[in-house]
Amino acid sequence: MAYTSLKNCVDDLRRTGQLIEIGEEVDPNLEMAEIHRRVYAAKGPAILFKRIKGSPFQAVSNIYGTNERCEYLFHNTMGQVKKVIELKADPSRFLKNPARYLSAPLTALTALPYRKRISGRRWYRTTISQLPQVRSWPDDGGAFITLPQVLTLPPATDQIMQSNLGMYRIQLSGNDYIEDQEVGMHYQIHRGIGIHHSLYKRSDEPFRVSIFVGGPPSHALAAIFPLPEGLSELTFAGMMGGRRFRYRHRRGFIISEDADFVVTGVIDKTLQKREGPFGDHLGYYSLEHDFPVMRVDEVLHRKDAIWHFTVVGRPPQEDSGFGHLIHQLVGPMLSVEFPGIHQIHAVDVAGVHPLLLAVGSERYMPFRQSMPEEILIQANRILGSGQTSLAKYLMIAAKDGDSSWSAYDIPSFFIHMLERIDWRRDLHFQTKTTIDTLDYSGSGWNQGSKVIMACCGDPIRQLSAEIPQGLELPRSVKAIKMILKGILIFQFNSFENYQKAKTEFEELNEFLIKQDLKGFPLIVIVDDATFCQESFANFLWVTFTRSNPSHDMYGVSSGVENKHWGCEGSLIIDARKKPHHAPPLEVDTHVREKVDKMFSTGGPLATVKF
Numbered sequence: 001m002a003y004t005s006l007k008n009c010v011d012d013l014r015r016t017g018q019l020i021e022i023g024e025e026v027d028p029n030l031e032m033a034e035i036h037r038r039v040y041a042a043k044g045p046a047i048l049f050k051r052i053k054g055s056p057f058q059a060v061s062n063i064y065g066t067n068e069r070c071e072y073l074f075h076n077t078m079g080q081v082k083k084v085i086e087l088k089a090d091p092s093r094f095l096k097n098p099a100r101y102l103s104a105p106l107t108a109l110t111a112l113p114y115r116k117r118i119s120g121r122r123w124y125r126t127t128i129s130q131l132p133q134v135r136s137w138p139d140d141g142g143a144f145i146t147l148p149q150v151l152t153l154p155p156a157t158d159q160i161m162q163s164n165l166g167m168y169r170i171q172l173s174g175n176d177y178i179e180d181q182e183v184g185m186h187y188q189i190h191r192g193i194g195i196h197h198s199l200y201k202r203s204d205e206p207f208r209v210s211i212f213v214g215g216p217p218s219h220a221l222a223a224i225f226p227l228p229e230g231l232s233e234l235t236f237a238g239m240m241g242g243r244r245f246r247y248r249h250r251r252g253f254i255i256s257e258d259a260d261f262v263v264t265g266v267i268d269k270t271l272q273k274r275e276g277p278f279g280d281h282l283g284y285y286s287l288e289h290d291f292p293v294m295r296v297d298e299v300l301h302r303k304d305a306i307w308h309f310t311v312v313g314r315p316p317q318e319d320s321g322f323g324h325l326i327h328q329l330v331g332p333m334l335s336v337e338f339p340g341i342h343q344i345h346a347v348d349v350a351g352v353h354p355l356l357l358a359v360g361s362e363r364y365m366p367f368r369q370s371m372p373e374e375i376l377i378q379a380n381r382i383l384g385s386g387q388t389s390l391a392k393y394l395m396i397a398a399k400d401g402d403s404s405w406s407a408y409d410i411p412s413f414f415i416h417m418l419e420r421i422d423w424r425r426d427l428h429f430q431t432k433t434t435i436d437t438l439d440y441s442g443s444g445w446n447q448g449s450k451v452i453m454a455c456c457g458d459p460i461r462q463l464s465a466e467i468p469q470g471l472e473l474p475r476s477v478k479a480i481k482m483i484l485k486g487i488l489i490f491q492f493n494s495f496e497n498y499q500k501a502k503t504e505f506e507e508l509n510e511f512l513i514k515q516d517l518k519g520f521p522l523i524v525i526v527d528d529a530t531f532c533q534e535s536f537a538n539f540l541w542v543t544f545t546r547s548n549p550s551h552d553m554y555g556v557s558s559g560v561e562n563k564h565w566g567c568e569g570s571l572i573i574d575a576r577k578k579p580h581h582a583p584p585l586e587v588d589t590h591v592r593e594k595v596d597k598m599f600s601t602g603g604p605l606a607t608v609k610f
Contacts (some may be wrong), residue, residue, distance in 0.1 A: 002076070002242035006214040006260050006306050009073070010048060010060055018045045018069055024604040025051040028059075028143070030591045033136035033311045035605070036061045037587075038595070040311075040318055044610030045069075048306075055132045059307035063217055064321030073217050074240055074325070080107045081239045082329050088228040089336045108231075111238030113160050113245040116257055120246070123262075123300045127180045128172050131261065131299070132307045137279030138588045141288065142174020144278060146310045149212040149223040150185075151254050152196045155203040160247065160254065164192030165233035167223040170211060170263075175274050177293070184275040185209070185267060185292045188437055197292065200269055207267040209294055210253050214260025214308045216241040224322050226330070226387055251297065260305040265294040277582075282351040282545050283314025284582040286438045289445065313585050314541065315348045323348060337385065340378050342399050343407040344388065347544075349537040353436045354544040356391035357407040358382060362398035362456045372398070372426060372454035379452045383430070390436045391450065393544055398456035411484055411536060418486040418521050419459040423555060424566040428452040431550045440582040441548045449550035464519025471515060474507050479529040483539045487522045488570075491529035495576040498551065505554045505572065512556045517570050525574045546575040 003009040013019040020039070026032050026049055039047055043066050049059045064070050071078070083104045087093055094101045133143035148170045153163050168191065171177065171184035187193050193209075200207040212219065218241030222233045234245040246257035253264040272290040280286045310318045323346070334341050340361035347355040360375040379396045382388045397405075397417050405412040428451065435441075435448035442448020463486030471480070479491035490508075495501060517523075524543050526532050532539045547553070552574040555567020598605040 003073075003216040003218075004243065005216065005258060005302075006060065006308055007304060009063065009217055010046070010306060013046050013063070013069075014048075016072075018072070019048055020045050020608055020610055021048045021050055022605060022608060023050050024598075025053055027053045028055065028132045028134045029053075030135055030138065030588055031595060032059070032061075032132075032134055032309075034587060034591050034595045035598075036311045036318075037313070038599070039610050040065050042610055049132075052132045052307075055130055055307075057130075057132055057301070057305055057307050059132045059134070059309055061309050061311070062318055063308070064310075064325075065318050067321060067324045070321040070325050071328070074221075077218075077240050077242050078325075078328065080104070081236070084108050084239060085228060085231070085329055086333060088231050089333045107239055108235060111235050111244055113232070113234040113238065113247055115160065116246055116248045119248060119250075119255075120257055121302055123302065126299050126301055128183065128263070128296060128299055129180050131172065132309070133173060134307075134309050136311045136313065137285070137585050138591075139277050139285055139583070140174075140279055141171060141274075141276050142177070143172045145170040145172060145211065145213060146312055147213065147220045147308050149215070149219055149256070149259070150187075150193060151210045151212065151256075152193050152208070153254070154196050154199050155205045158249070160234065161232055163232070163234065163254065164196060165223050165237070166192050167220070168193060169275075169278060171275050171278075175288075177273065181296055182273075183211075183263070183265070183294050183296060184273060185294050186275050186278075187291070197267065197269070200267075207269055208253055209265055209267055210255065211263040211265075212256040212259035212261070213263075214306055215256060215258040216243065219245070219256070219258065220308065221322065221325065224319075225326060228333075253297070255300070260302055260308065262298070262300040264297045264300075266297065267292050267294050279313050279585045280438045281312050281315060281317070281319065282354070282436075282438055283541060284438075284440065284545070284584050287440070287582055315352060320348050323352070338378060338381055340374060341382070344382065345407040345410075346388070346391070347410060347540060350540040350544040351439075353387075353390040354392045354439065354441075355540065356382070356388060356394045357410065357413050358394065358396040359399050359407050360396050370457055371422075372396075372456050374398075375454050375456060376428065376452065379428075379454060383450060383452070392435055392439065392441075392448065393451055393453070393549065395453045397454070400456075410540070414487070415463060415485055417453065417455050418463055419461060420455040420457060421453060421521065422455075422460060422566075423521065423571050424568060425564075426454050427553075427566055427571075428454065429550060429565065439545070440580065441546055441552075441578070443548065443551065448548050451549035451553070461518055461521065463521075464517075468516065473511050476504055476507065481529040481533040483524075483533060483536065486520055487524065487539075488517075488520045489524045489526050489529050489532050489539070491527065492525050492576060494527060495574070495578050497579075501574060505574075508572070509554070509556055509558075512569060517556075521570055523570045523572045525572065525576055527576050543573060543575045546577060546581065547573050 169186035222237035275291040277285040343359040405416040554572040556569025558567035
């Protein structure tokens with residue numbers, strides 16, 4: 001069905017048993033987020049909070065909480081939208097299979113945004129402080145909008161098809177923001193709104209911004225979706241929602257007629273204020289940094305408006321549902337965007353951007369596949385394109401006839417790679433470069449390194465499945481665990497500084513040279529080996545969010561040949577916490593205990609089943 005509003009969607013989820021309703025008053029300061037996390041972790045339904053402390057509005061979360069529910073929301077439209085995306089990325093597909101794509105142009109045409117001259121509903125005014133002040137983590141700098149749809153136009157136009165609709169972090173309160181008059185805008189210059197910002201700085205026009213919350217579920221999806229060049233976010237919202245994006249002009253701003261809330265304002269082109277901290281998708285806080293400020297013009301809401309929010313944190317979280325939909329819709333287009341690539345997997349549990357697994361093609365010299373060649377070209381294409389350019393560790397393997405491994409089966413991929421990779425040759429670094437702004441493992445804010453690990457051909461080693469008996473190691477190694485065949489984790493003392501770490505690894509190297517560890521090509525140094533061994537997800541998260549390739553990779557019998565670094569023995573990654581790292585996210589103990597009581601027998605939420 002085509003949802004005409006967020007309420008329409010909530011009603012449908014209620015009717016189909018995919019919604020729970022919480023009638024007791026809940027505090028938006030940490031409590032709502034803790035409830036959400038528990039329901040999400042249990043793969044539970046969407047959650048309607050009917051009474052929110054300090055706000056007259058209801059709120060809903062976890063709409064995208066399971067892959068099955070994501071597909072349910074868009075089951076009537078996904079097939080047709082996939083055809084449009086395929087045709088947009090490669091128009092020649094129409095000539096190859098006209099029957100399949102005959103309806104695609106009409107799908108896009110009938111989904112174009114629709115301007116309403118007269119508003120179809122009455123809008124009511126409110127203030128920023130009356131909105132649900134959802135704060136997810138104890139050290140968050142204030143309340144944030146976590147599912148905003150931010151619309152901007154470039155200067156000197158009011159043409160809606162030139163607009164950018166993006167999802168950027170909006171801080172509603174805290175820090176030095178003037179209550180009800182200012183909100184913080186967290187975005188980077190390379191994003192669509194950042195490009196508009198640079199244009200407005202060279203213009204005398206005010207930089208007007210419209211922020212929408214709620215509306216049909218397709219609108220939030222459109223704000224975050226990586227679309228092919230030339231396909232408007234608003235058209236995509238119409239296609240996925242089965243209903244055109246309705247808008248009108250009000251006081252010089254674009255207003256979404258289907259949104260539940262609209263916040264309009266003007267970005268001060270010269271003023272910046274401290275934004276953050278904020279518990280982010282790597283599982284750590286993004287810290288305070290200077291970002292633009294929007295001066296609020298109006299805050300509007302529709303009758304019976306519902307505030308749409310989610311909780312961001314160590315993945316998987318609800319926003320993983322967006323990743324599932326992205327894969328379903330654009331996965332088949334990989335070969336167009338990345339010629340020769342069969343699979344790309346941004347590993348959710350490793351924080352998404354820190355670790356990317358890819359399966360490529362090694363078609364050069366088919367009679368002599370002894371070393372990676374073509375897959376290195378493909379890897380550089382990946383690191384030079386859009387969101388995949390944020391990858392810090394890119395592991396790429398050449399496709400072969402073995403169907404027992406896949407980029408989506410992470411342990412099998414690691415085993416396949418570790419059986420084949422030659423650390424003397426197959427590590428390719430990019431140093432002193434930009435990395436994800438939210439990743440604090442680098443040498444500075446937005447600064448760090450990347451590494452490509454590439455392999456192809458037949459196995460060159462057999463991986464060990466047991467820790468060798470009588471292994472002699474320095475006293476600095478406090479514990480040894482095996483996380484997977486071929487991978488050891490060593491627990492060390494806490495990291496102090498890089499000079500001390502260098503000394504530690506020189507000592508470790510002296511011991512490891514004398515050991516037979518050919519079956520363990522990868523060793524990871526951690527603060528807590530037991531935590532890492534509890535789950536492969538823990539191991540991946542610790543290893544790839546707490547290391548900077550250029551600074552934290554060592555190797556047994558390592559050396560440089562013609563500026564190429566490699567090692568004869570095991571590769572070692574130092575994944576201990578560093579003093580410059582952002583703190584990890586932890587739930588407030590008092591809030592956890594309070595929510596425990598709310599769900600326990602006799603508590604106000606004891607009857608809530610999920």
